[in-house]
Amino acid sequence: MNTLKNYFPILDWAKSYNKLTLTNDLIAAVIVTIMLIPQSLAYALLAGLPPEVGLYASILPLIAYAIFGTSRTLAVGPVAVVSLMTATALGSLGLANTTDYIAAAGALALISGTLLILMGFFKLGAMANLLSHPVISGFITASGLIIAASQLKHILGINASGHNLYDILSSIIIHLEDTNIPTLIIGVSATAFLFWTRKSLKPLLLKTGMNSKLADVIAKAGPVLAVAATAFATYYYRLELEGVKVVGIVPTGLPEFALPHFDAELWQQLFISAMLISIVGFVESVSVAQTLAAKRRQRIDPSQELIGLGASNVGSAVSGGFPVTGGFSRSVVNFDAGAETPAAGAFTAVGIAVATLFLTPLLFFLPKATLAATIIVAVLSLVDLGALKRTWSYSKPDFMAMLATILLTLLVGVEAGIIAGVTLSIALFLQRTSKPHDAIVGRIPGTEHFRNVDRFEVEYDEKIITLRIDMSLYFVNARYLEDRVYDLIAQQKGVQHFVLMCPAVNLIDASALESLEAINQRLKDFGVCFHLSEVKGPVMDQLKKSHFLNELTGQVFLSQYQAWCTLHNESDTRMSKCAKAALSD
Structure with missing residues (x-):
């Protein structure tokens, strides 16, 4: 029985589940669902996929993690960095149409999930140590800057491309004269509103005497409010006729469940990218999970986390999604909202499924600029340039590794950055241990x-x-x-x-x-x-x-x-x- 509990943590926490736990999990699920719906749509677009794919990637993965994951509060789903890496991996394939692109995304998720499960069975949870904290901090900071820059084209309403900061900014500058003014107004307004709701709305509501939990729910609903307001404005003023790009038709209903078609050549091309996504996703996820678990004097099993995340990615592949992992912002929200067990994630999946069944027609007039604003506000919170100064003061070798990771990620791309990060982390370890104190x-x-x-x-x-x-x-x-x-x-x-x-x-x-x-x-x-x-x-x-x-x-x-x-x-x-x-x- 203990062996089963090791591989199925749900058997451990489910036996003590009660009404109070259910209530807390449901409240947390409502808050995270409100936050996840616009994020799922936005991160799908960031990955170069149709918006509904983000919803598909937020259903089965959450249920799979609830069964196999060991963190009580980790919120699994599409995240910014992995979405960017997905776009980079798929963009290099030169696929002819959207159907092939979606199929490749599913294959990428399946390969990543399989790798994670295999590593979990072989107890390779210690692989999180492959990346030092300065290196992963530098990589996330650089990725956040690239992601924010990549969304400026949607804020401006222009066509631009590129997989590194230099190419993206160069392309934006070239097409800057094509800026669509109504799109710019929507994008800047949505971005400003989201920054305001993130920092100022909750304190303002608390000053009015509102209950803290209700104020938190309303503040977290900021992206939903932005989505509703800009979609209505676009519909009412017929802004799509003025050149404002909208999401358009989003299919209603749940996805068809099936394993991606096996294509040996395609899977071989995706293998390295899937491995890098697995490493980055696991490191990001386990770091968040360990931090939140420590606050409640709980523990997680890194090797079982590999299996939990692997099962989530397999679930995403089966349901027509793309690679997923544990997200920092959503997990913190889930924790603060009072989630007590992974069941909160399963309830969130139900909420996303309901939205997929009944709410997608309302997304037709949603401006892509609003989704871009959602991404920009989310990823800029991950950017920590101050870490460079702190690291320089404490350790010059760590600073050099961090700076090299940032520069390579910004100037070459995310895959080059993460490969450099792993290489530099190992090199630093070898250098330090080659001459022990x-x-x-x-x-x-x-x-x-x-x-x-x-x-x-x-x-x-x-x-x-x-x-x-x-x-x-x-x-x-x-x-x-x-x-x-x-x-x-x-x-x-x-x-x-x-x-x-x-x-x-x-x-x-x-x-x-x-x-x-x-x-x-x-x-x-x-x-x-x-x-x-x-x-x-x-x-x-x-x-x-x-x-x-x-x-x-x-x-x-x-x-x-x-x-x-x-x-x-x-x-x-x-x-x-x-x-x-x-x-x-």
Whole structure:
């Protein structure tokens, strides 16, 4: 039964479901549904798809996540960054018609979902660590700027294209003289109104004495109000005849459920893009889920999250949608609205389904400029250029990685940016671990504590060198350790004992073991005994499987204090056995 609960978290939270939980989930679902309807339409257009596809991608995925997801408040659906990546992936295929484009979007979602599920079964939740926080922050900031810029064409009512900031702005400038004034008025007004509702409407309503929860619902309904007002204005004044581009006919009814047609060549072309979308979507989703879970002292299982998001994407593919993931803004709204279980997402799916069945005829006169305004307001909240300054102050290497990710994303494109981000994150990790922090330590007088000789006043024995290594030892830093030890021995004549202090060493791989064996032999030739101290149990278990401990010229001490007491007394009374052996040789 526990195994089933691991793969079907719904079995865990459903058993304690009650009327109060139901009420809270329903209220949250209403608020998120109001927010999701215009976002779904907008993000479908951002992905280059018909608006109804955004609604389709907001039904089955939410139900699938409710069954398989572990976060109680994560809101799954179309999001800005993944929609942009979808547009980039599909735009490079040169597809002839909308039907093929929709089919390719479904295939992209299915491949992404399959990859996520496979990674979940193999417990690869730790892959979220492939992207450092500065890199993912830089990528999201740059993507937000590209997305906002890409929507300016709808605000201006002109034709423009491009997959990076330079191309988009260049295209907009070229076509700027074609700006449609009624469209510009609608777009600017909607954008200003949405910014106002986001920041000022709720405080204003609270000042009138309105209940906080009701004020929050009304404030979150800002996009719906903008949609209704601009659609009515377009209909009443017949603005579509003035060149205002509208959504047009949106099919009524639920989508047909079927797996995308298998096309080996197409799927091969989409594979890399699907993999990148999977990584970015998972990192964004799990970051939000962990943050919100921590606020309620809950926990999520990253590997099961892979399965939950994978199932959501498969659900999107089956229902004619495109890749989805957990969204930051919607999840925060879901959390603040009081959602207690993933059932809130399932109720949201019902709300979207109802809208798809009965409300789509009302969207005919909805200006695309209004949807563009919705996207711009949503994504600009993700832009954090101040992070550059904060990162520069704290870590110059992280700043360089962040800046490189931003520039590559802006100037080349989102796929280049995310590949650079992953590469830079791994490169930073390797660079930092290739030269781990270490310190020569001595005893703080009158205690059993040993600290860095450069930071503290310590007792120090000239015949004993103790090097504390502050990282696990593996192939990247194994040679560094060898060189460091040999330099120390060369610098300090008369050394009889060398102690490698290992309180932070959680792993010694095969390459590092060979280095330890080489150090042991070289020190033996120098007449210096090689000792270890404070070796952790799992590391000792691994060392016992080798011949290293049998060949070790010194001892393995439980604590550094024990090593000090033993070796300090020995160095005071007699020559070490290693020095005698070296002389006899």
